[in-house]
Amino acid sequence: MDITFTGRGVQVTDEIRGLAEQKLARLGRIEPRATRLDVEVINEHHPTLDGFKRVEASLRIPRKTFRAHAEADDVPTAIDRVRAKLERQLRDHHGKKKTAHTRGALGYAQAAAPEIDAE
Numbered sequence: 524m525d526i527t528f529t530g531r532g533v534q535v536t537d538e539i540r541g542l543a544e545q546k547l548a549r550l551g552r553i554e555p556r557a558t559r560l561d562v563e564v565i566n567e568h569h570p571t572l573d574g575f576k577r578v579e580a581s582l583r584i585p586r587k588t589f590r591a592h593a594e595a596d597d598v599p600t601a602i603d604r605v606r607a608k609l610e611r612q613l614r615d616h617h618g619k620k621k622t623a624h625t626r627g628a629l630g631y632a633q634a635a636a637p638e639i640d641a642e
Contacts, residue, residue, distance in 0.1 A: 524551040525559045532566030533576065533598075539564065543602050550582060550606065553613050559583040562605075564598060580605045582613075589613065 578601040593604030
């Protein structure tokens, strides 16, 4: 899984990069088909002195893209929140995928079964 980092109004340091790779690597284990993860760190200019740090992430798998964002006072907390949101989305997607696949296969088997007339 390729991870790309972008910073808007904030410098993405090696410390932030390493921390994010460590925390977000878990998503690759949950969804092994993940091809790319884009992480954007943004310095929001709210009325507070230092402002909020906003992290936006998009995880791409074939035919599907998961997106999440979170705000916090510091970048590691925002990364944790984004990871939790993406993880929940992936788990929900796995549940829907299995249910729809099973339901479709059973519906097809029932519809394709030939009817036998007992005379």
